[in-house]
Amino acid sequence: ELHRIPHPPHRLPVLGDVLGARLRSPVQDSMRIGRELGPVFRRKAFGKEIVFVGGADLAAEMADESRFAKHVGLGVANLRPIAGDGLFTAYNDEPNWQLAHDVLAPGFSREAMEGYHPMMLDVAERLMDSWDRERTAGRAVNVPRDMTRLTLETIARTGFGHDFGSFERARPHPFVTAMVGTLSYAQRRNQVPEPLAPLLLRRAARLNEADMAYLNRTVDEVVEARRSSGKGDGNGDLLDRMLETAHPETGERLSPENVRRQVITFLVAGHETTSGALSFALHYLSRHPDVATRARAEVDRVWGDTPRPGYEQVARLRYVRRVLDESLRLWPTAPAFAREAREDTVLGGVHPLRRGAWALVLTVMLHRDPAVWGADAERFDPDRFDAKAVRARPAHTFKPFGTGARACIGRQFALHEATLVLGLLLRRYELRPDPEYQLRVAERLTLMPEGLTLHLDSRGPLS
Numbered sequence: 527e528l529h530r531i532p533h534p535p536h537r538l539p540v541l542g543d544v545l546g547a548r549l550r551s552p553v554q555d556s557m558r559i560g561r562e563l564g565p566v567f568r569r570k571a572f573g574k575e576i577v578f579v580g581g582a583d584l585a586a587e588m589a590d591e592s593r594f595a596k597h598v599g600l601g602v603a604n605l606r607p608i609a610g611d612g613l614f615t616a617y618n619d620e621p622n623w624q625l626a627h628d629v630l631a632p633g634f635s636r637e638a639m640e641g642y643h644p645m646m647l648d649v650a651e652r653l654m655d656s657w658d659r660e661r662t663a664g665r666a667v668n669v670p671r672d673m674t675r676l677t678l679e680t681i682a683r684t685g686f687g688h689d690f691g692s693f694e695r696a697r698p699h700p701f702v703t704a705m706v707g708t709l710s711y712a713q714r715r716n717q718v719p720e721p722l723a724p725l726l727l728r729r730a731a732r733l734n735e736a737d738m739a740y741l742n743r744t745v746d747e748v749v750e751a752r753r754s755s756g757k758g759d760g761n762g763d764l765l766d767r768m769l770e771t772a773h774p775e776t777g778e779r780l781s782p783e784n785v786r787r788q789v790i791t792f793l794v795a796g797h798e799t800t801s802g803a804l805s806f807a808l809h810y811l812s813r814h815p816d817v818a819t820r821a822r823a824e825v826d827r828v829w830g831d832t833p834r835p836g837y838e839q840v841a842r843l844r845y846v847r848r849v850l851d852e853s854l855r856l857w858p859t860a861p862a863f864a865r866e867a868r869e870d871t872v873l874g875g876v877h878p879l880r881r882g883a884w885a886l887v888l889t890v891m892l893h894r895d896p897a898v899w900g901a902d903a904e905r906f907d908p909d910r911f912d913a914k915a916v917r918a919r920p921a922h923t924f925k926p927f928g929t930g931a932r933a934c935i936g937r938q939f940a941l942h943e944a945t946l947v948l949g950l951l952l953r954r955y956e957l958r959p960d961p962e963y964q965l966r967v968a969e970r971l972t973l974m975p976e977g978l979t980l981h982l983d984s985r986g987p988l989s
């Protein structure tokens with residue numbers, strides 16, 4: 527039924543579209559193919575065929591919640607062994623999704639966010655202490671490493687009252703190493719035919735078992751520490767909610783096994799993508815001094831020299847937020863999401879889909895559709911997100927946080943954290959790029975600017 531959907535020209539029997547496929551960068555590979563084949567295309571490898579949607583019209587159809595829903599497939603499904611029926615990996619009809627969603631949603635309310643704000647500031651100050659030291663020593667900073675330190679500490683602290691000590695460590699915390707291992711393994715599983723996986727990935731599978739065991743052990747320690755320290759010790763943070771809160775209507779609680787799944791889910795989902803978003807934004811700021819100057823002027827105007835800007839003052843950084851949005855447009859760090867048909871339907875009026883059939887919305891191509899973003903869609907320009915331009919754009923054209931009932935629960939959390947941190951860094955430093963650096967995007971389900979370093983010059987309080 528998919529015969530009208532184009533696929534790469536040199537399709538081999540059995541193997542499929544494997545000629546020229548780059549295994550380490552499936553997303554950028556699909557971008558290349560999408561540029562050749564258009565708004566919808568399919569790729570086949572070892573008998574598995576995947577439909578990709580990158581055009582805005584079709585993506586908008588797939589955002590229609592009456593016709594489509596989240597599909598737990600590919601990389602997301604491959605995370606089930608570690609995240610189980612946690613919020614991100616739960617099937618739509620699994621009872622623990624609704625239960626956990628209802629119990630945890632208040633943890634992302636405005637009041638909750640105001641409570642997290644001072645902790646986010648504390649962590650950002652630790653980042654700046656470490657950057658001050660690098661600056662004084664004349665060393666460039668390793669951006670993805672440091673943004674990962676920052677976002678891991680932020681979610682661990684605000685969500686679970688835990689300190690991983692990332693800034694005091696020379697190497698990434700083993701939790702991060704194990705997590706990256708698990709994400710990379712989940713990505714590789716997509717590229718190997720199911721029956722051959724035990725053979726081809728035997729060594730990787732063993733390492734993955736060890737990684738998962740480490741993640742579970744770490745999480746069990748965090749939970750145990752809270753249980754033994756007494757009730758409500760976290761001031762109503764996510765962990766308190768997971769352990770203490772009964773569903774407002776049914777009185778039901780999360781089981782210990784499900785709590786473990788949720789803690790892993792939040793520690794992973796809560797920092798990896800935000801770290802990438804901050805890293806891409808810093809890359810673009812360093813390459814666009816005019817944008818950095820404008821953003822910095824806004825921070826100076828809105829914050830003055832108050833050392834610890836308040837919660838309210840973050841939302842007022844409108845231009846800084848546009849820089850972040852524009853970075854997430856070009857490199858949505860969760861670069862795709864899957865949607866399945868609720869009933870038999872016809873996509874775009876021509877492609878019949880049976881109930882349960884699914885396709886991948888390639889956000890990173892949707893965000894570059896020239897029909898929406900213009901002929902210069904590849905150019906970095908935060909003014910695309912000024913209020914007038916946003917109003918003029920059709921719905922469902924900017925989807926870095928997914929869509930519908932299963933969209934990102936941590937959206938406001940991520941945006942608040944990232945805007946706060948960009949504001950603080952812009953106020954304190956001039957960012958000088960390494961002239962040799964060419965943007966290289968590493969993929970491990972999420973996207974990250976690999977090897978990005980920046981030189982810091984001080985301004986403001988330090989100079």
Ligand code: HEM
Pocket residue numbers: 596602613614615627681791792795796797799800803858859860862863864926927928929931932933934935936937939940
């Ligand atoms: C879901 C992106 C930050 C927790 C999602 C989805 C996307 C996404 C695209 C939907 C996935 C799908 O449809 O399969 C991002 C990006 C972030 C970010 C780009 C940062 C820039 C966060 C943070 C947290 C978080 C900070 C937690 C504190 C979650 C959870 C889900 C989710 C729990 C599953 C929600 C559900 O299905 O009910 N995120 N996210 N994310 N995200 Fe995020």
